[in-house]
Amino acid sequence: MDWKNEILLFFTNEGMNRRMVLIGSILLGCASGIIGTFALLRRQSLLGDAMAHAALPGVCLMFLITGLKDPFLFLIGACISGFTGALCVIGITRYSRLKNDTAIGLVLSVFFGVGIVLLTYIQQSGAGNQAGLNTFLFGKAASLLQEDVRVMVTMCGLIIFFIVLFYKEFKILSFDPNFGASLGFSIKFLDVFLTSLVVLTVMVGLQAVGVVLMVAMIIIPPAAARQWTEKLERMIIISAFIGALSGALGAILSTLIIKMPTGPVMVLVAAFFLGLSLFFAPNRGLLFSWYRRWSQKRKTRIENILKAIYKVGENSQNYERFIPLNEIKGYFSAPLWLLRLRLRILHLTALVEYHPQEVRLTSVGFEQAKNTVRKHRLWEAYLSNAMDIPHDHVHRDAEEVEHIFSPELTSRLEEYLDSPEHDPHGKSIPNVNGNNCNS
Amino acid sequence: MLSFFSQLQSHEIWIMVIGALVCSSCGLIGCFLILRKLALMGDAISHAVLPGIVLAVMMTGSLSSWAVFIGAGIIGVLTPFLIDTLQRSGRVQEDASIGAVFTVLFAIGVIMVTSIPHVHIDVECVLYGEIVWTPYDRLIIGGSDFGPQAFWVTGTIFLLNLAFVTFFYKELKVCSFDSQLAAAMGFRPKLMHYLLMAVVSITTISSFESVGAIIVVGMFIAPGAAAYLLTDNLATMLALSVVGGILCSVGGYGLAILLGGGVSVSGSMATVAGILFVLSLFFSPKYGLVFRFLRRSRLRSRLQKEHFYIDIYRITEGENTWVPILDLQKINQRKKTFDLIQEMMLAGMLEKEEESVRLSEKGFLHAQKLIRAHRLWESYMHKLGLPEDHLHRSADDVEHFISPQLCQEMAKDLDYPRQDPHGKPIPLIEEKG
Numbered sequence: 053m054d055w056k057n058e059i060l061l062f063f064t065n066e067g068m069n070r071r072m073v074l075i076g077s078i079l080l081g082c083a084s085g086i087i088g089t090f091a092l093l094r095r096q097s098l099l100g101d102a103m104a105h106a107a108l109p110g111v112c113l114m115f116l117i118t119g120l121k122d123p124f125l126f127l128i129g130a131c132i133s134g135f136t137g138a139l140c141v142i143g144i145t146r147y148s149r150l151k152n153d154t155a156i157g158l159v160l161s162v163f164f165g166v167g168i169v170l171l172t173y174i175q176q177s178g179a180g181n182q183a184g185l186n187t188f189l190f191g192k193a194a195s196l197l198q199e200d201v202r203v204m205v206t207m208c209g210l211i212i213f214f215i216v217l218f219y220k221e222f223k224i225l226s227f228d229p230n231f232g233a234s235l236g237f238s239i240k241f242l243d244v245f246l247t248s249l250v251v252l253t254v255m256v257g258l259q260a261v262g263v264v265l266m267v268a269m270i271i272i273p274p275a276a277a278r279q280w281t282e283k284l285e286r287m288i289i290i291s292a293f294i295g296a297l298s299g300a301l302g303a304i305l306s307t308l309i310i311k312m313p314t315g316p317v318m319v320l321v322a323a324f325f326l327g328l329s330l331f332f333a334p335n336r337g338l339l340f341s342w343y344r345r346w347s348q349k350r351k352t353r354i355e356n357i358l359k360a361i362y363k364v365g366e367n368s369q370n371y372e373r374f375i376p377l378n379e380i381k382g383y384f385s386a387p388l389w390l391l392r393l394r395l396r397i398l399h400l401t402a403l404v405e406y407h408p409q410e411v412r413l414t415s416v417g418f419e420q421a422k423n424t425v426r427k428h429r430l431w432e433a434y435l436s437n438a439m440d441i442p443h444d445h446v447h448r449d450a451e452e453v454e455h456i457f458s459p460e461l462t463s464r465l466e467e468y469l470d471s472p473e474h475d476p477h478g479k480s481i482p483n484v485n486g487n488n489c490n491s
Numbered sequence: 492m493l494s495f496f497s498q499l500q501s502h503e504i505w506i507m508v509i510g511a512l513v514c515s516s517c518g519l520i521g522c523f524l525i526l527r528k529l530a531l532m533g534d535a536i537s538h539a540v541l542p543g544i545v546l547a548v549m550m551t552g553s554l555s556s557w558a559v560f561i562g563a564g565i566i567g568v569l570t571p572f573l574i575d576t577l578q579r580s581g582r583v584q585e586d587a588s589i590g591a592v593f594t595v596l597f598a599i600g601v602i603m604v605t606s607i608p609h610v611h612i613d614v615e616c617v618l619y620g621e622i623v624w625t626p627y628d629r630l631i632i633g634g635s636d637f638g639p640q641a642f643w644v645t646g647t648i649f650l651l652n653l654a655f656v657t658f659f660y661k662e663l664k665v666c667s668f669d670s671q672l673a674a675a676m677g678f679r680p681k682l683m684h685y686l687l688m689a690v691v692s693i694t695t696i697s698s699f700e701s702v703g704a705i706i707v708v709g710m711f712i713a714p715g716a717a718a719y720l721l722t723d724n725l726a727t728m729l730a731l732s733v734v735g736g737i738l739c740s741v742g743g744y745g746l747a748i749l750l751g752g753g754v755s756v757s758g759s760m761a762t763v764a765g766i767l768f769v770l771s772l773f774f775s776p777k778y779g780l781v782f783r784f785l786r787r788s789r790l791r792s793r794l795q796k797e798h799f800y801i802d803i804y805r806i807t808e809g810e811n812t813w814v815p816i817l818d819l820q821k822i823n824q825r826k827k828t829f830d831l832i833q834e835m836m837l838a839g840m841l842e843k844e845e846e847s848v849r850l851s852e853k854g855f856l857h858a859q860k861l862i863r864a865h866r867l868w869e870s871y872m873h874k875l876g877l878p879e880d881h882l883h884r885s886a887d888d889v890e891h892f893i894s895p896q897l898c899q900e901m902a903k904d905l906d907y908p909r910q911d912p913h914g915k916p917i918p919l920i921e922e923k924g
Contacts, residue, residue: 092584092587095584095586096586097586097587097590098531098586098589098590100590101531101534101590144772147780148720148772148778148780149719149720149778150525150716150719150720151525151528151530153528153529153530153531153586154525154528154530154712154716154719156530156531157530157531157533157534157708157709157711157712158530158709158712158713158716158765158768160534160708160709161534161706161708161709161710161712161713161761161764162709162713162761162762162764162765162768163765164709164758164761165706165709165757165758165759165760165761165762165764165765166758166761166762166765167758168755168757168758168761169746169747169750169754169755169758169759169762171755171758172753172754172755172758173750173751173753173754175753176751176752176753176754264538264593264594264597264598265594265597265598265601267590267594268590268591268594268595268598270590271587271590271591271594272590272591272594272595274587275583275587275588275591278582278583279582312602312605312606313601313602313605315598315601316597316598316599316601316602316605317598317602319594319595319598320595320598320599320602323591323595323598326591330580330582330583336582338580338582
């Protein structure tokens, strides 16, 4: 396979077709990313599925009535029946006791069934070849013609134009329609308008990637974009970007490198971006939340070890002494070798001084341990004094919060309790200034 | 109709029988999908199994083998698991995770079909199947013909579904309506969920060859949804959806013949399913739109009439003398007034003379009852502490629905008042007998 030739070909006259495919895919990804964002936020993602399937009878009827195979006429037919399908879903949900998902599934399959009946009826009556109808279902991204792309450019431009024009209105519709209504927006009109934009996008995309994969292009880029931000503007931009990028990569991968259908490759690229976003997005990403959870666990573990050493020191009123390991090992359920390993790590971070078989806190470690114990006992005092919880019920709770409380909260707690000296069990609450240290 | 049945040939009967088996197995399971808000799981699974099928075909080389069942079955259970995982990560909402999972799996399937040279699967056939050919694929064991293979496959699946629903009826019922209660009772709703999903995917796969994937989705939903609008009882719903499935099959085949025999039979079955649903959406006695509309308009006209009695009563205030129609027209619209007068005269509640009307004895008694209910309610609300200027509106709404017993109780509680809080007299009604 000669890559260079392939790439060169792309820019010559013979590459016209490929350029068309690329442009079409990018535009489609962009438009569906934008529209999909609103669909996702309004929980209408799967409405697109129903619309896409509902397009079939419209296309067939258009062909039966006019007898022409004009992509623009097909588009109009598809839009009309897709919109009817969407209205049916909304109507069934509103006027019967069926739920949204049932209504979607129902409309999807019944419209599609009717469409297949019409399609086979056309075939039976022998009205020429039906390639136009079949590709409408399964897409023909790899063979988009110039006029197809022209229709797509117009439609996508129209969609983006309307979104920009009605941005404020659509935003309010997506987040708080009741508030919008109270501001005097006609929510019903906006709802119908946005739904028809979704229909338009789906229908434009059907030509390129087909029914099922168009649904994916509406759902996946916005779902990926959702991971990166909490702001609508940014979400739309990211989603459009991911959509466009999937379109571009899908088109390039499928035409230049491997001979594969463009639509599915586009969807897989988008899915790859969704996976990336799920794992690596800051804040919401799985990796970050795993890291947060792990570091909290680690912090808890360290503080528990320091606390155990502190307590042994407290019992003998001597925090300076090296403590033999078997005096503290009773505090842990972990095996001895693991405890040794952890102590060695703490030694490296200068929180303890650890020699084989014995350990003591460094001054940094001592401060940290004292702080933990302070939080623990202050919380116990709070629960028992202010909340009237019996003594023997406070320890478990304090064991958890001691690793979480911030210094501000701790000092406020102390203030509130009027700087108590002892916790409910009679143990002394260490002070920040370190007076309890007898060194 | 009769001639349609008498002219049937054996292969036509087979088509209808196989269709009925598929439709009713789907309908049976579909009821639980609808109740558990999982209706789209059927859609998702039926698309997502494509890579499983392709993989099985790649390994065994034929579309009709047990490997296909296994391959598709594994993906069929994997799909809801993936959807659940994506959803429970809390990062993708429910509908989006369904949409993302099945479309991606479908995309993988399409790529596998097109890029692997020696696999020949007609994706269209998988998606919308062709039941017409099923009677010719016979099951032949030891040289003797046991009927179409599809009959045995779909028959087995139907029995399996029936057994599943019967055997786990109690568990499915509790899990569908209150999964927390089910967990508390020790029924393991999660296990039931995945069992149900497994049954859904097996049913879907077995139906591919006969009716095609997308029609299966319709059969999962339409009969159950129609039944759901007809009844409140789970067992009845299940039975109705089986009946609905059979109707879809027979009606679908009939429709296909009607359109010239060349149209897709499975498509017509879905069309008939849609028609059945629309019928039950409109004409279900309890939840149907038509009857709900009728009930509402009947109520509206009753309220209108009752307000008219009250208007007449108020003008004469207890005297029941002649009232000029002009006075009534001040309160109601002109045309409506005439209509109401006509209607009430027919019912014998009103007498008319020249340009005046008067309530008949029967009508007067009815008006008295309404006014009594209205004013007693006002007094009662007043006693409860509602300010005087807030009483009228609520009494106006409530007066039509207060039973004589309630009136009696209120009067007793208020120590048989003679006047309402506005100082108007509360009419007394002499009980007969």
